[in-house]
Amino acid sequence: RRSILALQELIRKMDPAAELRPFGSWLSGMCTKRSDLDLCLMLPSKNARSKEDLTKKVMRLASFLRHYGVPDAWGILARVPIVRCTDPLGQGELDITINNRLGALKSILFREYILTDDRVWSLVVIVKEWSKQKGLADAFFGGLNSFGFTLLVLGFLQSVVRPPVLPNLLKSSTPIPPEERAEAKEADLIYGHQEGKTMLVKRNESSVGLLLWQFFRYYGSYHDFDNDVVSIRLGKVIDLDSVAGEIHFTSGGRKFAFIEDPFEPEVNVGRSLTSKTVGLLQEEFRRAQTACQRGDLHSLFHRSNRAAEMERKRERESARNQDMLSRGQAYHRRKGGEEKDRAEHHGDERRQRKKSQSSHGLADGELSDQLAEEAMTLSFSDSLSEAAMSSEASGRVRSLSFASRRRSDSDDLVEAERRPWSSASLPLRTSIARKGEVEKGG
Template sequence: MSSQDRDDEIESQRQTLQGELQRHYGDWDLEVHLFGSFASGLSSKTSDADFTLYYFDWDVTELASALRSIGYQDVFAITNARVPIVTFYDPEHDVSCDINIDEPMGVINSKLINTYRKIDDRFSTLWFAIKHLAKKHDILSGSTGYLSSYALTLMLIVFLQDVTRPAILPRLQQQDSHRMLHRDVDGWDCSFDRNWSNYRTYGSDNTKSVGQLLVDFCYHYGYAFDYANQEVNTGLGRIKSRSYSPPARSRRDRRPKEWPICVLDPFIYDRNVTGNCHRNAVNDIQGCFQNAYDALKTGNINRAFRR
């Protein structure tokens, strides 16, 4: 099955899920929206489908009960997460799924990433190479204090905006007002230019191959990036000195959290999406890119990817 066929199947699944939930709750005007890798265009054969449910008046425990009644399998409500979710398996489409309630930021973030992806063909190929590299070096696991796929994507976007010369990607959140689709979510400005065709030839002056860009990416995050003092600022499209201080560790412990790495969300400007990365993990992350760079510079692809 081609990636386009798989994307079409997941869209069909979204429509089916929305209709089933509407019928279950008596034709409520519920809406199911897709976000994550299938919405951003960066899905793989093993990707889960991520959904958010709008206009739902109950919690994930009730939603889990509804999904079981409809006939989905392996349904579990995870209530103690930062964003509570329900995980389930859809046997008709053979895909594992996560669904949360009323989280529009994920949808908007995915649209932003998808717009960047469409601008330059090198983006997707480079992203999958970096993701594979990170997996082989065991640094791709946001739940265990390493990098999430989302954080790695933001690091790549800003690299292509601010490190590569000439730049390969524009700064979609920093365009003239008449180009921006303006939207406010929970007080956050989520405006950006969604018309990727405005930038069809933006990166054409940079003729580097994906392989050359991979080497440059590994060098930057292995040797040039100052993890302790710099931030990846996605909203501005720049790597710069840190502009936000870490929040308190808890209500009782007012000492600031440790942020050994800082990658800021594009729209929630003070949210560090790598805020859970611990110091030893960041040492591993930097070491991964150093080792990969050293190997790639000598042409040793197998050592770079730990084959």
């Protein structure tokens, strides 16, 4: 709770209306001291619906957290983009999603299942810890995430053991339309645990140990990962071919395990498993069955070589990410310095131009209005008849023509001199003729 409050205070510097809400194992009640903390950042804006919008906001959040003292905040562009970082108080890892309403609903559903039967919590925690010790709980490296293992346990307790330990707590097997998922409410979708207890006609009295052994035996020897779909939405294990028209998994490519998301049936939670890891998973299930049968807890939770290898891979990945971040920060600092130098150079040039223009303006001011008007008028003398002008006027034109070229409009006058009969020279010629200063035009 202190970690959430500390992070909430930090994030409100970015958006005062933002709110952090816990979900995942913390909300469902399945958390342990080693569990990661899953948080959902609820933003008031409704424009972060598409994956592109969420990706931008996730990367911005990661950059913001690094700027404010969380150095290992990374944006992970998974199906649901997240920011992964270390707790500011140093108490564990954090996964932060944005506007993930369905994530909270899934956690609430799991909480109701736990409250329906006390054995559910024990089985889920044991299986999750076992999967971590065997190196199979990281979807990034071809394993299955914690959400997937929880669905395997719930599916087993619903549809495999007889009598079932758990009922189906979803009020409808009809999938929620995608456009309505952001506004879905708990009361409309999920039965409470009190109602769930009344749904069971006969209570299963098996112990946690017996149920755990049966769980490992079923998934190690009887479950067909190529064709069976674990679905707690329907409350049973279904054949993939028989529901080909009802379930359309959106992830392409060859898949080796099928676990349906209860609120997003088109999502295959087991999509991260490969042919190799499915084989390893089944092998570990069978070993765990043997360990349970012998009562050998040491062998059941013994850390495998794969788990140590996955740990080394995560450390190398973290170091590589940190190195990339350091290089990126150095690059931006260098580019920022170059931009600053360039801006200062351009500023010096602009100041020099303004100073030069200012000095020319003083020279222009030295000309009186009378001389300027006379210079503009008499500059066209080369195009007029020499007979119509006195030698004195010609001398005044020659003396004033240099000064007139220092004016801002000197280029226009020079151009008019070159083309004496252009349209620009006609008004001046007309005024000259009107004043009677010239008898005939050139």
